[in-house]
Amino acid sequence: MAKKVASQIKSSKSQPGSAYFMVDSDQRIEQHTMAVMVINEPGVLARVIGLFSGRGYNIESLTVASVTHDDSMSLITIVTSGTPMVIEQIRNQLERLVPVDSIKDLTQEGPYVERELAMVKVVTKAKSPERAEVLRCADIFGAKVVDTTTRSFVFAMTGNTDKVESFIDLMRELGRTEVARSGVVAIGRGT
């Protein structure tokens, strides 16, 4: 029987391996969105973030807010990436944290919807043709104007990460931009 470890983890030619084995993984990197329900108490976010930094996991995006009627629980939405083995580890390591109540790997358990909020400030010359173009594009993306001066707009728009990034890229072509983003929030579909 071919060994799964041998097939999943290959050491490159430059590394003979050792007691401290250094892994060159040729496994695919997956992106996962996880919803982590935690007790709303001081330090809980530091625990989660410390776990990620301490164990070398990636955080692509992280949001946190209280979600229950009595403010006793918070939901942390984390977008992370890694090999399937690392993703499994992240989930299991999160589960070990005492104030963590439950974890949903939405990517795995799907289907789910995710959204991000971006506020984009675009500065153009007053009365320039770009200014009209900015407004037209924003309309196509469904972005709402939340502030304006003669030389600038601030748009608020929501969508999935791709859409938000497309919009920001577009605005960058049309003027000087300043961006604030909420990070991803996500929830499972249906009941």
Added chain:
Amino acid sequence: MASLKPMNGAEIVIQSLIDQGVEVVFGYPGGAVLPIYDAIFQQSSVRHVLVRHEQGAVHMAEGYARSTGKVGVVLVTSGPGATNAVTGLTDALMDSIPIVCLTGQVPTHLIGNDAFQECDTTGITRPCTKHNYLVKEPKDLARIIHEAFFVARKGRPGPVVVDLPKDIQFADCPYVMPESVKPTTYRPATRGKIQAIEKAVDLLSNAKKPIFYGGGGIINAGPAACKKFTDFVRATGYPCTLTLMGLGAFPASDKQFLGMLGMHGTYEANMAMHDCDVMIAVGSRFDDRITGRLDAFAPDAKIIHIDIDPSSINKNVAVDIPIIGNVAHVLGQLTGTWDKRKNRKRNLKELKAWWKQIEDWRSRDCLAYKKNSEIIKPQYALERLQALTEKRDTFITTEVGQHQMWAAQFLKFEKPNHWMTSGGLGTMGYGLPAALGVQTGHPGKLVIDIAGEASFMMNMQEISTAVQHHLPVKVFILNNEYLGMVRQWQELLHGGRYSESYAAALPDFVKLAESFGAVGLRANKPSEIDDVITEMVEVDNVVIADIVVDPTENVYPMIPSGSPHNEMLLGPAAKGKGSGKVTEKGKVLV
């Protein structure tokens, strides 16, 4: 239950400890815990052992916890008291030892103000504890302390810190009984899934070259779990190896025991791990000192892995049948299922061939060493220690380094909870304070710290603690005047350039012992060893035995850097040569 009588925070702390069944606290007073020390002064239920350094306090609590199965309790002050405890806490986390460490803190209104002896204790200890708490409201105090004990011992055990601001210690607090407290979000699994158990028994029944690979998780699950493990291994008739942390979970004298595995494990254990077709890992975590080169680890094995911590599963090695649960429960389930299938067909011929192969490996006598009548070989000293103490119920602790590996190889552990060593973190200076903790929990028993002279000096101030509290531990120093393991690696990997590994300016350990009010003994020649050991064991006092050993001896067998299990370096006295060698590239990687 409501409050018994009005109590302040400090009294609540003590009451909580009493209701948790705590007999002894290892600690060191300071400004931020004075109210608690005042409460300790006014009671007699909880004993306090005054240490000489907070690191020692945590190691003592570890030794106490590991030898008794109870939670070890530490009490230290704020700032430096807490930071000094960090090494011990990390050690306890790595080895899954249940500890509750109470730290003083500056009053709540001063937190964040850079007050005298303030540090961010919960921040500093967050990554080195299983969980930690800062008590901000008097009403939470009793609940948090009870919760800390629950978390420390439940599931995979570990250290828990409770940070206690000084104003909370003075405040009037309500009391709650331990039974009423349980964290709602912490629910580790205990029973294994039935389907997994069935599949595991299928695999074990059909195995041709099986091996049991047991670890510290069995010890942590308690003596009953160790008995279940032993019974199950014997019922199968399969070979069994144990990790450094697992020694004692299966009797060393049993024919089915192959010795310890891993970097300095026996030839037969490592070869059997490499060649096996079914491996059952019980309470062990595929640590890098165990697996060696990962891509060549047990290439033909189907692996069953029993662990209470899901994060141990598939962390380093992908396994075929994970079983998450308490080892004691799961072993009970496995034994039940195994017994039900009495009429199964088994591969008796192949199993016989497997045992013959193992006996072949065993006959290499991988722990053999060259005897010498002039110079004491460290292995000889340990063989004599084993021979002269095996009739007693002896508890062994170690420091970290060569002597630790020799102790693991040459001392025989028949029972669990008799072997305390810093496995995961590899903390030099662990052994002496751990021995004091063991002795505290086992008055009248023989407790020996197998030490190197360098490790011993990292926490030797605790000899003073031993003398003060009449804890007659024996420190058995294998004195080779080197940081031995460093020297060995430098010899094998760095061209014999012994950079900073010579332990110069050593004290006279006999005089050192005497200056503390302890007894100092020395053996220079093999002929003196027996007398020294006999006297060390007999005398009712703390003893430092300075055993002057061969400074150039190396620990073998050894899986060198970058090598798999089946390429070991064997010592010069073993029969036949090992196939291992240190590659140029391997040197880079420790």
